[in-house]
Amino acid sequence: MKQANAFIEQKLAERKSAGSYRTLKPENSLIDFCSNDYLGFARSSVLKNKIDDELKGFPLTSNGSTGSRLLSGNLQYTEDLEYEIAQFHNSEAGLIFNSGYDANVGLFSSLPQRGDTIITDELVHASIIDGARLSHANRYTFKHNDLDGLEAKLKQAKGNCYIVIESIYSMDGDTPSIIDILHLTEKYNAALIVDEAHAIGLYKKGLVCELGVEDRVFARIITFGKALGCHGAMVLGSDNLRNYLINFARSFIYTTAASVHQIASIKIAYRMLQDSDKAVEALKNNITLFKSGIKDTSTLLLSDSAIQCLLLNDNEKAKNAASKLQHTGFDVRAILSPTVPQGTERLRICLHGYNSVDEINLLTKTLNELTNA
Incomplete structure (x- = not known):
């Protein structure tokens, strides 16, 4: 000791x-x-009162969720909200995680396999880095927003290749050239994943939707703890991706689900975001x-x-x-x-x-x- x-x-x-x-x-x-x-959602008395009203009409049986979503912690209320949020962001499906960190660790530790490749901008969030480290994939970084550097790494990629960027970088506040990155992604048959944590709000549905390229992006991560003023996160993508994460993302499988209060907060915050x-x-x-x-x-x-x-x-x-x-x-x-x-x-x-x-x-x-x- x-x-x-x-x-x-x-x-x-x-x-x-x-x-x-x-x-x-x-x-x-x-x-x-x-x-x-x-x-200003986190400090909003209007949001707080609307959350309270939502919970009054909910048949609450417990303060906590009582277990993981694969055991006792799943609610139809949560699944309905996931569908509603996915539709808002023009996505086929989505899966809620307890935090943005959990979402990124779950996605990047489970999806890329041994022999695959993850290529990240050097300034991506620590949660993306940690998730990628937990995978068995080959990992490369390219200099911040450097398209030539990205292409050089793409030429070295093996297996399924995932390019990872943020739509607004959390410590620099800048934006990558998503359209140009998509051209490279498609040229080398890779899949683009975009973390939209700091874009939601400034761009109501996120920058990917603002650009109209949601059908060309493999997955998006959105968080509820920034402009939405509550807590949690969601991975947006296909129905198959959602089902895959339910089966293989350890940060989803092996954790107690969010409480009803947290899910209700997210729901009402999204209603406010629309207006x-x-x-x-x-x-x-x-x-x-x-x-x-x-x-x-x-x-x-x-x-x-x-x-x-x-x-x-x-x-x-x-x-x-x-x-x-x-x-x-x-x-x-x-x-x-x-x-x-x-x-x-x-x-x-x-x-x-x-x-x-x-x-x-x-x-x-x-x-x-x-x-x-």
């Missing part, structure tokens, strides 16, 4: 020395430029306002999404800048290595439909003063 404790102490000391030690922080009363609550045009328009206007207010754009990553990042290229600089912003009243967080590659440490600013013009103007003014100091 002494050796194990010594190992833990050493690793924590290394993190502290590198300036990348993580701690948990409780909620605060700062102006929110940190959360993924892009449309969210004003909130989406407000979000897009705030993105434009923020970008126009930054004077020195050389440190601002190219992004048309709700995620806007200022590169500071050092853990301590990023932490100090975030601390100054928090003392000014803004909840802005530093993103440190190793979450992002060393030398790309940054401030990650999340914009929302509910941020006021005055709040955004004051934020950009403060950022301009920080970068010119």
Whole structure:
């Protein structure tokens, strides 16, 4: 036991020395430029009341689901919602997972087999990386949004080949050229999988639907914990893919199902999403306002999404800048290595439909003063 404790102490000391030690922080009363609550659903009293109304009319027999969906935890209510969400996203079918992490780990650990190939953009989410590691497939990465790099890896691919990208990258906020990637996918007879976690809301049904290419994409992952303001995720695809995951995705099979409250929250959030045009328009206007207010754009990553990042290229600089912003009243967080590659440490600013013009103007003014100091 002494050796194990010594190992833990050493690793924590290394993190502290590198300036990348993580701690948990409780909620605060700062102006929110940190959360993924892009449309304000998570803080919405309207959504909360509608969820309460939905549950009053539900014959609730237990607070928890009581088991996995393959045992006692499945409900017709859940299956009906899966069909409804799939139809909303122009997909044949879908399967709900307890979180986005579970969805990606389940999909990528079970679908690619030994002798197959997974090719991912180097900036895909950790859950995709972890799922791919659990598979027995050959794994390659290509430089971020580099089509030539992707094609070079496609030429090396064997077996069934899966290309994996995000429609909006969670730490850069940028968007890949999905149409060009689809051309390469089809040229080499591969299958494209798109994680849409941060696109839902800004693009109501996701960027794949916005582009009208849903029939050309093999699978999509959508999450409910960002713009939808609740929790969970779903893999969209064919009926066969849904049935495959029910049979082989371990993060679906061997976990207690989501509670009725969680499923009801997702259902009502989707009903609100259908009528969210004003909130989406407000979000897009705030993105434009923020970008126009930054004077020195050389440190601002190219992004048309709700995620806007200022590169500071050092853990301590990023932490100090975030601390100054928090003392000014803004909840802005530093993103440190190793979450992002060393030398790309940054401030990650999340914009929302509910941020006021005055709040955004004051934020950009403060950022301009920080970068010119």
